[in-house]
Amino acid sequence: MVDIRLQNIVKTFGAGPHAVRAVDSVNLTIKGGELFFLLGPSGCGKTTLLRAVAGLAPPDEGQVWFGDRDVTHEAVEDRGAAMVFQNYALWPHMTVRRNIEYGPRMQGKKREERARLADDKLELVRMAAYGGRKPPQLSGGQQQRVALARALAAQPACLLLDEPLSNLDAQLRLRMREELRRLVKSTGTTGLYVTHDQKEALSMGDRIAVMHEGRVVQVGTPEELYERPQSKFVAGFVGEANFFEGRVTQLDDQTCVESEDGRLPVDASRLPSGVGQVEYCIRPEKLRLQVLAESEVLPAGCSGFMGAVVERSYLGDVCQYVCRLASGACWKVTVLGSRDIAGTGEKICLTARAEDVIPLLKGPGEE
Numbered sequence: 001m002v003d004i005r006l007q008n009i010v011k012t013f014g015a016g017p018h019a020v021r022a023v024d025s026v027n028l029t030i031k032g033g034e035l036f037f038l039l040g041p042s043g044c045g046k047t048t049l050l051r052a053v054a055g056l057a058p059p060d061e062g063q064v065w066f067g068d069r070d071v072t073h074e075a076v077e078d079r080g081a082a083m084v085f086q087n088y089a090l091w092p093h094m095t096v097r098r099n100i101e102y103g104p105r106m107q108g109k110k111r112e113e114r115a116r117l118a119d120d121k122l123e124l125v126r127m128a129a130y131g132g133r134k135p136p137q138l139s140g141g142q143q144q145r146v147a148l149a150r151a152l153a154a155q156p157a158c159l160l161l162d163e164p165l166s167n168l169d170a171q172l173r174l175r176m177r178e179e180l181r182r183l184v185k186s187t188g189t190t191g192l193y194v195t196h197d198q199k200e201a202l203s204m205g206d207r208i209a210v211m212h213e214g215r216v217v218q219v220g221t222p223e224e225l226y227e228r229p230q231s232k233f234v235a236g237f238v239g240e241a242n243f244f245e246g247r248v249t250q251l252d253d254q255t256c257v258e259s260e261d262g263r264l265p266v267d268a269s270r271l272p273s274g275v276g277q278v279e280y281c282i283r284p285e286k287l288r289l290q291v292l293a294e295s296e297v298l299p300a301g302c303s304g305f306m307g308a309v310v311e312r313s314y315l316g317d318v319c320q321y322v323c324r325l326a327s328g329a330c331w332k333v334t335v336l337g338s339r340d341i342a343g344t345g346e347k348i349c350l351t352a353r354a355e356d357v358i359p360l361l362k363g364p365g366e367e
Contacts, residue, residue, distance in 0.1 A: 001032040001188050002067045002080075002157040004053065010061035011048050022048040023059070024214035030207075032067075035184055035191040037201040040211035041237065046194045047162060049211070053192060054083050054160050066157055077106070082156035086163045088147040090135040096146050097122070097131035103154030121149035125183060141172045148183060158190040165200065177203050198238050202226065210234050232279060232360050241281040242331040243360075248278070251303075257357060261325040262298065262305040265354035272359060279360045284334040286356035289321060292347045304349040307331070309342045323348055 011023040023045045030036040038046040051057035053064055055076040064072045071079045082103065090099050100121055101114040109117070122128045125145040135143055144164055151159055165173045165180070181204045184191045195201055201208050202222040209219045210233075218225060218234045229235035232243060246259035248271060255268040257280060264282075272278065290304075298304050310330065311322035321333045321342060333350065335341060342348055 002190055003032050003065075004028075004030040004036075004158055004190060004192065005065040006049070006053070006062065007065070008062040009049065009052055009059045009064070011045075011052055011057060011059050021214050023052065026062075026214075026216050028209055028216060028219070030190060030192060032190050033185075033188050034206045035181060035193060035204060037205035037208040038192065038194045038211060039196070039198065039201045039208050039238070041196055044211040045214040046196075046211050050160055050162055050192060050194045053158075054081055055079050056083075080157035081160055082151035082154045082158075083160040083162065084147050084151050084164045086166055088135075088143045088164075088167075090143060090147060090150070092135050094134065095131065096127065096133055096135070096138070099135070099146060100150045100153045103150060107154065117153045117155075121153045124152070124186070125149045140168050141176055144168065144176060144180075145183075148180070152183075152187055152189070156189060158192060159184060159187075161191065161193040163195050163197075164193075166195075166197075173200075180204065202238070208238075210237065212237075226283075227358075229281070229358065230361050232281070235281040235358065235360060240284050240332055240334075242284065242287070242329075243279060243281050244329065245279050254303075255354070256303060259305075260327045261307070261329070263303050264305065264352055264357050265303050266357045266359070267354045270359055272361065281358050281360060282352050282356055284320065284332040285318075285336075286352055287331070287333045288351045289323070289333045289335065289342060290349045290351065291342050292349055294347055296347070298349060304351045305331075307348055307350065309344050309346050309348055312340070312342070312344060314338060323350065325350075 006026055006028045009023050009026040013020050013022055026049060038049060040046050048057055052059045055074060063070055097118050100118045104114045104117050122131055125148060127145050130142065165176055168176060177200060205222055207219060207221055208225055209216045210225065212233050218230050225234060225238045229238060235241040244259050246257035249256050249258045254265055256263045257266045298306055305325055307323040307325040309321050310324045313320045319335045319338060323331050323333055325331060
């Protein structure tokens with residue numbers, strides 16, 4: 001178990017006017033024993049940053065620390081890090097057992113120690129009955145477990161995972177999330193995990209760093225990132241969100257935000273000081289949808305956005321409605337269960353609690 005510290009990491013590809021900063025001045029601390037996620041869209045720099053930690057793509061600037069040891073310029077094999085690749089990278093001509101013993105053999109461990117480690121890791125990943133098989137004889141999920149066992153057999157100070165579930169089908173990927181977290185946490189190893197899958201990060205991570213255009217734009221627990229995003233990019237990337245701009249007003253004893261579609265209550269303690277027009281977001285499942293009669297209007301002094309249902313999607317456990325507001329903006333509303341509470345074309349009012357109306361700051365690249 002070791003802390004990982006990244007100080008002012010910069011990695012540039014190309015030169016001159018065509019140079020691209022894939023990683024731009026990243027500072028992060030990953031606590032020992034933590035399963036930490038780097039989350040972001042393709043091309044945001046997350047895999048490049050992971051490779052810098054592994055030693056496969058040394059940074060142009062900055063330092064990588066494992067505990068109190070500066071490993072920035074150390075060789076890959078001297079760092080004490082093990083990597084699980086997206087395609088597993090198992091030796092197809094070796095048995096499962098020999099694949100798992102490969103790391104300890106390269107470390108010079110004796111045969112008895114290699115065998116003990118292989119037995120231990122095969123048991124850990126519930127693959128003890130498959131030691132004599134070769135990777136082509138295994139399913140994708142089984143190969144993923146073997147790749148993890150091989151990495152853990154090297155007894156690494158940290159485990160680096162590059163989208164290890166992306167090659168699995170949807171149902172297997174869901175089952176493997178909990179299993180993979182259990183395996184990593186049971187060893188006490190520090191884990192650094194790269195993914196573009198928001199649900200994967202939210203369901204597995206202790207903490208998450210969201211990356212955008214080479215920079216870390218927010219770090220927090222899954223709950224903090226989902227419930228308290230700081231920018232429009234984070235709000236839109238980590239789950240779904242409806243956005244609107246408005247001006248803060250006071251209605252009796254309640255602080256509200258007023259827009260061309262209506263008004264909604266807002267928690268005054270969360271508003272940035274000295275700013276009039278602010279952008280906000282509301283998660284689709286935080287909205288309450290009420291059907292109105294065609295002639296019905298919102299009473300004076302009441303909070304809510306008026307609109308009409310333009311689309312309904314049945315998703316099994318939930319129904320999602322698309323509602324067009326007076327401004328022309330289309331908002332998503334998620335309702336638990338399959339009951340049809342509103343039909344296409346029906347007039348509706350959308351309301352929300354003050355604590356669910358989230359003020360946002362401008363992030364990198366946002367106007």
